[in-house]
Amino acid sequence: MERLVTAHEMQQFDAYTINKVGLLSLVLMERAALACLTQLEQQSINLRHVAVCCGYGNNGGDGIAIARLLKLRNIDVTLYLIGDPTRSTAEVVKQLNIAKAYHVPIMTTLPNDLSQYDVLIDALFGVGLSRDIDGDFAAMIHTINQSGAFVMSVDMPSGISADTGQILGVAVKADMTVALAYKKLGLVLYPGAQYAGKVMLADIGIYANPSQASYYSYLPCDLAEKLPKRADYANKGTFGKVLVIAGSNHMSGAAYFSAKAAYRTGSGLVHIYTPHANRDILSTQLPEALISTYQPDHIDTSKLSELIQWANVIVVGPGMGVSAATQQILTQLLAMADQPIIIDADGLNVLAQDLTLLDKHRGPIFVTPHLGEMARLLNTNIKGIASHLVASAMQFSQHHQVTCILKDTRTVITSADNCAVYINQSGNNGMATGGSGDVLTGILAGLIAQGIDLDIAAPVSVYLHGLAGDHAAKKHGQYAMLASDIIEHLSDVMTQYT
Ligand SMILES: NC(=O)C1=CN([C@@H]2O[C@H](COP(=O)(O)OP(=O)(O)OC[C@H]3O[C@@H](n4cnc5c(N)ncnc54)[C@H](O)[C@@H]3O)[C@@H](O)[C@H]2O)[C@@H](O)CC1
Ligand SMILES: [K+]
Incomplete structure (x- = not known):
């Protein structure tokens, strides 16, 4: 598991380490500077002419220490100090005195051009960035971005919010970022992840207290431990019963993807409930599935009740149409069922018309909106959701007491109690393809059917889905891969990592 932190958490950890543990601030800074230098030396780049661009906060303090270490290695280095010197932190004052003692060349005027340097070090702002950048800082960032030099950012690319990954006015486009102590959310969320370039983590002696992480991602080594264990003595009932309510007249693809993914993830039985017109094609495509059908203009409520009683977990919505x-199926389901329900796609679009439907359900609910669906659920626009992924998902989860899987390049998962937020880092752009979301609902249902702990069901499913997508992309390429390739590669991932 990889712990991710907000700016506020990082500031608390810094303060704790300095004030309670007793490590000197200058010691942490020295370790930060050494870690950055080590990373730089490990890159195959020219280190002949280097400029270090610093503000007067402690991120600048790190930069000043780096400039001094470079100077001591006889590298041609110039330190550019931008901003208001009266705002210098105590550490910056000390670092500047040390740098002067070692005759580091210092410039306090804005350069017009930085293209004469091989490497630029961006130490303008770290986790202390608190508002949009303008004036001299903005001019400096434009000059850095136009230089053509290799750019290494210290802790954060200056201009990227450590909490949301959004650009605050303007931001440094780094080739590499050395994250100090922990990765900040903004290095993982977009567009910050793109601005950060390659992210390297540096241990500088700051350790969070071991209480549960507020934000986290999974790593490949987590999968074996998290996937439900399979009993040797088993029958098809052992691995759970999934009901997939999906598809509309002559539109059977979503039902197929979801049901097949549930089977490929290991569930024992999958029953598809779909309009009558889809029966023949689905029974040909997926003979393993049980199939019941309905006439969309006349739902047989007693048949639906029977299916609800049969299932351990229910998927509703993919490809159903608004x-x-x-509406009738979703209403009956939420009123009757007490097992976990996964609401996706048109199930969410119908829900958006009447969110009080959620109040009726007694069991756990998982919603899997993409940005457009989330915008409808929260009655806002996609831009607002995209720039505040975590806050949007948290708001919905808390208000409606559901697990929210907000699907984007970095899918964010929040739970009703909002104890910990999962941010997914597996997957690739080849997964932005029709049917990919249906596959995810099937994986989630498949794992729940097999008894996975409901607290980790959503993160494990999303992570697994992404890894299977990465395997599919390796084989077919991101352009060509299809949703069905994600399903086909579930087996590689589940055998490789377990
Ligand atoms: N002693 C410590 O606390 C340590 C801090 N470290 C470094 O210090 C960084 C955090 O330092 P700080 O908290 O001093 O914060 P920063 O150095 O990130 O910047 C904060 C300063 O910038 C100003 N500011 C914020 N947004 C601005 C904007 N848009 N335009 C102009 N000015 C703006 C603030 O008022 C403040 O003066 C970390 O990211 C890390 O690089 C590390 O050296 C580890 C130890
Ligand atoms: K920086």
Whole structure:
């Protein structure tokens, strides 16, 4: 598991380490500077002419220490100090005195051009960035971005919010970022992840207290431990029963993807409930599935009740269309079922018309909106959701007491109690393809059917889905891969990592 932190958490950890543990601030800074230098030396780049661009906060303090270490290695280095010197932190004052003692060349005027340097070190702002950048700082960042030099950012690319990954006015486009102590959310969330370039983590002696992480991602080594264990003595009932309510007249793809993914993830039985017109194609495509059908203009409520009683977990919504039938099925389901329900796609679009439906359900609910669906659920626009992924998912989870899987390049998962937020880092752009979301609902249902702990069901499913997508991309390439390739590569991932 990889712990991710907000700016506020990082500031608390810094303060704790300095004030309670007793490590000197200058010691941490020295370790930060040494770690950055080590990373730089490990890159195959020219280190002949280097400029270090610093502000007067402690991120600048790190930069000043780096400039001094470079000077002591006889590298041609110039230190550019930008901003208001009266705002210098105590550490910056000390670092500047040390740098002067070692005759580091210092410039306090804005350069027009930095293209004469091989490497630029960005130490303008770290986790202390608190508002949009303008004036001299903005001019400096434009000059850095136009230089053509290799750019290494210290802790954060200056201009990227450590909490949201959003650009505050303007931001440094780094080739590499050395994250000090922990990765900040903004290095993982987009567009910050793109601005950061390659992210290297540096241990500088700051350790969070071991209480549960507020934000985390999974790593490949987590999968074996998290996937549900399979009993040797088993029958098809042992691995759970998934009900997939999906598809609309002559639109059977979503039901197929979801049901097949549930089977490929290991569930024992999958039953598809779909309009009558889809029966023949689905029974040909997926003979392993049980199939029951309905006439969209006349839902047989007693048949639906029977299926609800049969299932351990229910998927509802993929490919159903926003229709009276979807509305009727969802309403009955939420009123009757007490097992976990996964609501996706048109199930969410119908839900957005009447969110009080959620109040009726007694069991756990998982919603899997993409940005557009989330915008409808929260009655806002996609831009607002995209720039505040974590806050949007948290708001919905808390308000409606559901697990929210907000799907984006970095899918964010929040739970009703909002104890910990999961941010997914597996997957690739080849997964932005029709059917990929249906596959995810099937994986999630498949794992729940097999008894995975409900607290980790969503993160494990999303992580697994992404890894299978990465395997599919390796084989077919990101351009060509299909949702069905994600399903086909589930087996590689589940055998490789377990
Ligand atoms: N002693 C410590 O606390 C340590 C701090 N470290 C470094 O210090 C950084 C955090 O230092 P700080 O908290 O001093 O913060 P920063 O150095 O990130 O910057 C904060 C300063 O910038 C100003 N500011 C914020 N947004 C601005 C904007 N848009 N335009 C102009 N000025 C703006 C603030 O008022 C403040 O003066 C970390 O990212 C890390 O690089 C590390 O050296 C480890 C130890
Ligand atoms: K920086």
